[in-house]
Amino acid sequence: MPHNGHVTTAQTQTRTTLPVVETCCTPLLREPITASQAADLARVLKALADPIRLRLVSMVAGHDSGEACVCDLTEPLGLTQPTISHHLKTLVEAGILTRDKRGVWAYYALVPSALDAVSAVLSTTR
Amino acid sequence: MPHNGHVTTAQTQTRTTLPVVETCCTPLLREPITASQAADLARVLKALADPIRLRLVSMVAGHDSGEACVCDLTEPLGLTQPTISHHLKTLVEAGILTRDKRGVWAYYALVPSALDAVSAVLSTTR
DNA sequence: CCTTCATATCGACGGTTGTCGATGCCTACT
């Protein structure tokens, strides 16, 4: 567990590639979506379509101040640290989480509107 | 293309396993979800997390009277008939589509609230 | 009955994915 005192080191906000919001305004239903729209949406959904990654998203969002480091997430899921890091990387690359490295620890947090964008695409009511 | 005149044969409504609505009332964010909730949701998301299947859902929903047969869907996607049937089976088993066999043709339609249920789980607003 | 046609199923093949142990990197503390 990281100590939450004042941090002396540099911060490195990582927010890689793949905007989720690209597909934000496509209703999916009512008139067929294009192939590239489908490919974009599928990439985000594929990142979410894993039990461990869903629990990671849920745990990160429900953690103190909305962020959690790898060490907070490894033990409760019963998987090794490399596996958790790998899943977190997948979520960051999909635009669902951000990675903020402070000192030795890497803090992951939910991208505010990422899930809402996916939710809006799948919603039939407007 | 199937002729849309009156149909003389038996109807076989197929609606297999896996209720999507099981996970309908779990917010995903705010307090971690359980392992089984994550597994259920992941199964539905995995069914959606494919470009072809997303386009299938979109095309079925946008088709005349909300249903389409395999022959309507094969050509526009540029894949073979067995592949399309396989994807459709995946979507039916995930509870996203229904299969209604009338005569020689199999009509697929969207399960009304299936996508809305997934949308609600991913939504952060309320 | 035999043919035609729409669909499902089967078996196979290559590519992707989830997981691990081992290792390397980098920060902080002594």
Next chain:
DNA sequence: AGTAGGCATCGACAACCGTCGATATGAAGG
């Protein structure tokens, strides 16, 4: 300078997935 610890990366392996051609099933029509 040396050490400890958190995290990322690498290589490997088994399991799974998307796709195809071939084949089976089953209904409609001649």
